[in-house]
Amino acid sequence: MRARLVALLLSLACLCANADQPVPALKQRVTDLTATLDASQSAALDAQLAALEAEKGAQVAVLIVASTGADSIEAYATRVFEQWKLGRKGVDDGILLLVAKDDRALRIEVGYGLEGAVTDVQAARIIRERITPAFREGDFFGGIQAGTDALSGLVRGEPLPEPSAREPQPDTINLFSLCLFFAQFFIVPALVKRIPRPWARQHSGRRYFSCIGLVTVATLIYCLATGTALDLLLFFTLTAGFISLFVFIFILAPLSTWKVSSGSSSSSGYSSSSDSSSSSSSSGGGFSGGGGSSGGGGASGRW
Numbered sequence: 001m002r003a004r005l006v007a008l009l010l011s012l013a014c015l016c017a018n019a020d021q022p023v024p025a026l027k028q029r030v031t032d033l034t035a036t037l038d039a040s041q042s043a044a045l046d047a048q049l050a051a052l053e054a055e056k057g058a059q060v061a062v063l064i065v066a067s068t069g070a071d072s073i074e075a076y077a078t079r080v081f082e083q084w085k086l087g088r089k090g091v092d093d094g095i096l097l098l099v100a101k102d103d104r105a106l107r108i109e110v111g112y113g114l115e116g117a118v119t120d121v122q123a124a125r126i127i128r129e130r131i132t133p134a135f136r137e138g139d140f141f142g143g144i145q146a147g148t149d150a151l152s153g154l155v156r157g158e159p160l161p162e163p164s165a166r167e168p169q170p171d172t173i174n175l176f177s178l179c180l181f182f183a184q185f186f187i188v189p190a191l192v193k194r195i196p197r198p199w200a201r202q203h204s205g206r207r208y209f210s211c212i213g214l215v216t217v218a219t220l221i222y223c224l225a226t227g228t229a230l231d232l233l234l235f236f237t238l239t240a241g242f243i244s245l246f247v248f249i250f251i252l253a254p255l256s257t258w259k260v261s262s263g264s265s266s267s268s269g270y271s272s273s274s275d276s277s278s279s280s281s282s283s284g285g286g287f288s289g290g291g292g293s294s295g296g297g298g299a300s301g302r303w
Helices: 002-018 039-056 073-084 120-136 140-156 175-193 197-226 229-252 268-276
Strands: 030-032 059-065 094-100 105-111 294-302
Touching: 030 039, 039 059, 039 140, 059 073, 059 140, 073 094, 073 105, 073 294, 094 140, 105 120, 120 140, 120 294
Parallel strands: 030 059, 059 094
Antiparallel strands: 094 105, 105 294
């Protein structure tokens, strides 16, 4: 009985040892799971890599883990690169600097688009001459800083496609957006009031919702063109409230109580709908991969 229990425990230990090391979620350019770097050091590296991405479009990320587990440093780097998708889609200009601290191993994984700029020979030289000497002295920040400096220099010398001209939109709503949004509340009622009265009694609902549809489609096209998340969120919030309000007016409320005339006071119901435009927070920021892939190039080393 005791022998079976020991064998079972040994089997469980082997399974745990052979389990794949999980890949952390990508939230920033420098991911340190070992608390090797302090906050100021991580911020300095992140700022350097962000400036490189703004200048050249290439994405360089640093990952520090305690161990790669049952995976080799090369296999784990490939898994990380595939999950993080560093670099721009179609350009594949991503680089991963992976450090497995307890394993005393590191690797520079290079995307397809940068294999001409950062060759396997150059990656091995950076590891051998710039990174591992500092690591042997216990200076992990100095080694990573030297490595990212060397990689940044090689990337800057490579003719890459220009970064996207569109910068991240600020979490604000511009004036033109607001004009389009509130056109649904003021322009459409004004158009309905100008409909001849006999015709309006019979077809005002159809004309009203036709105008709503035109303004809504124009607003949606504009929001999609600007690509601002907050504009889109406000658009759908206001439109939902707007449609709900007039469904109530035309379906639930008696039609006879809504008189369309130049002296009608019904427009007061429209202005109240503007209260539905509550401000909303934008989606959280952070760093994410651009859809690139690894070419399997790079180099590994130990210290």
